[in-house]
Amino acid sequence: MTNSLAAFYQGRKVLVTGHTGFMGGWLTAWLKILGARVIGFSLPPETQPNLFSAARIGQDMVSLTGDIREWARIAGAFEEYHPEIVFHNAAQPLVLRAYEDPVGTYATNVMGTVHVLEAVRQCSSIRALVVITSDKCYENREWVWGYREDEPMGGRDPYSSSKACAELVTAAYRRSYFCEDGRAQVASARVGNAIGGGDWGEHRLVPDIVRSVASGSPVVIRSPNAIRPWQHVLEPLRGYLMLGQRLWNGGQGFAQAWNFGPREEDSILVINLAERFLNLWGPGRVSIQQRGSVLPEAQRLKLDCSKARTQLGWRPVLTIQDALRLTVEWYRAYLDDPGSACDATTAQIQRYMESAQE
Numbered sequence: 001m002t003n004s005l006a007a008f009y010q011g012r013k014v015l016v017t018g019h020t021g022f023m024g025g026w027l028t029a030w031l032k033i034l035g036a037r038v039i040g041f042s043l044p045p046e047t048q049p050n051l052f053s054a055a056r057i058g059q060d061m062v063s064l065t066g067d068i069r070e071w072a073r074i075a076g077a078f079e080e081y082h083p084e085i086v087f088h089n090a091a092q093p094l095v096l097r098a099y100e101d102p103v104g105t106y107a108t109n110v111m112g113t114v115h116v117l118e119a120v121r122q123c124s125s126i127r128a129l130v131v132i133t134s135d136k137c138y139e140n141r142e143w144v145w146g147y148r149e150d151e152p153m154g155g156r157d158p159y160s161s162s163k164a165c166a167e168l169v170t171a172a173y174r175r176s177y178f179c180e181d182g183r184a185q186v187a188s189a190r191v192g193n194a195i196g197g198g199d200w201g202e203h204r205l206v207p208d209i210v211r212s213v214a215s216g217s218p219v220v221i222r223s224p225n226a227i228r229p230w231q232h233v234l235e236p237l238r239g240y241l242m243l244g245q246r247l248w249n250g251g252q253g254f255a256q257a258w259n260f261g262p263r264e265e266d267s268i269l270v271i272n273l274a275e276r277f278l279n280l281w282g283p284g285r286v287s288i289q290q291r292g293s294v295l296p297e298a299q300r301l302k303l304d305c306s307k308a309r310t311q312l313g314w315r316p317v318l319t320i321q322d323a324l325r326l327t328v329e330w331y332r333a334y335l336d337d338p339g340s341a342c343d344a345t346t347a348q349i350q351r352y353m354e355s356a357q358e
Contacts, residue, residue: 005245006035008245009034009241009245010035011035011037012036012037013036013037013083013125014036014037014039014086014244015038015040015085015086016028016031016039017040017042017068017086017087017116018091019057019063019089020040020043020044020050020058021090022051022194022198022199022200022233023132023194023236024042024089025051025052025055025057025198026051026198026233026237026345027237027240028057028061029345030234032061033349033353034241038061038062039062039081040064041064041066041074044065047200048200051197051198051341051345054338054342055198068090068108068115069107069108069111069115071115075118075119078123078126079122079123082125085128085129085130085244085248086116086120086126086130087240088116088129090108090112091108091112092104092159093134093159094201094203095159095203096202098157099158105159106162110162110165113166114169117169117170120184120186121184124183127183127184128186128187128247128248129187130240130243130244130247131166131170131186131187131188131189132189132191133163133166133189134160134191135191135192135229135261136159136160136163136301137153137154137160138151138154139152139153139154140154140160143300143302144300144302146267146302146303146305147304148304149258149259153168166188167190167257170186171257174255178255182252185247185255186247186255187254187255187256188258189239189240189260190259191259191261192228192230192236192260192262192303193231195324196233196234196323196330197326197329197330197345198330198341199233203222205273205274206327209274210331213278214335219274221274221289223270225270225271226269226300227268227270227302228268228273229267229301229302230266230268231261231266231316231320231323232318232323232326235260238314239258239312239314242312243258254312259303260303260308261303261305262320265320266319266320268320271288273320275288276321276324277327277328281328281332317356318352318355330345330348
């Protein structure tokens, strides 16, 4: 699989929106390892520290600063650089911030996606587009089983519904503009809760734990008994890369929505993930203080990824314990030596590629 990806992406012009963020940064680093000619379009990194700066993601690529809410900026980037493949990853990704700023969240996650789709429609060089959304796009009924790609879209909060809207917009553009001409194939990817080194987002579990451990303060858990589909960030990214390749080679049969989530047993309680992380961290563990969520969030959420397994040949490589080990390893290395982030990121991608190949 990884040999096939390297052969395919070598020399391809790939545009990644949101390349200064957590998942976009890891995706960009991987694409550069594969030999792609990467163009990034994103706002500046939001946090300090951040993966983009720490791992020197902006080296050996074209890194553009821009806001996907500004049509002229995104259209100009496509017109100037003529990408062949696009991964649309830019988003407002935080549930609590969406409660505080619903207008900005919808503007970014919905109209930003419209702008990217329209830019793809007007750019004749593009053959494949993967729009990345979220597992929260589904109408959550608190089922014990995973949601499949044909389940209804929904969302009880601004963030979730903005991701459902992004899925609906993507499906509408695909049917209206991309089915008949066959030039660009458009798919969407719905992913679970990704963990990994270099995430410093606010109100996110792993960054909150790392900040607490580093400062010696208690870890505060917002929804300790919520079940989430946890996975290492490289797992869904491999799905995106495989999907981009299939869209290019396989055409309309892959221009659909796809789930990329962990194995069934890796959907665990928030508090269990926090306890496992702290057990792996070693000396300096802190006590966990549970704090009830002020705003409502879904308590149970799982993905059914059988379609990706059977049609794409994608399946998780890492267990949740593997994912936690890699995450702890990255953060401990960074806290010991912030200059290690670039080498640590590259090494983890290469080790993961070897595991996936096996």
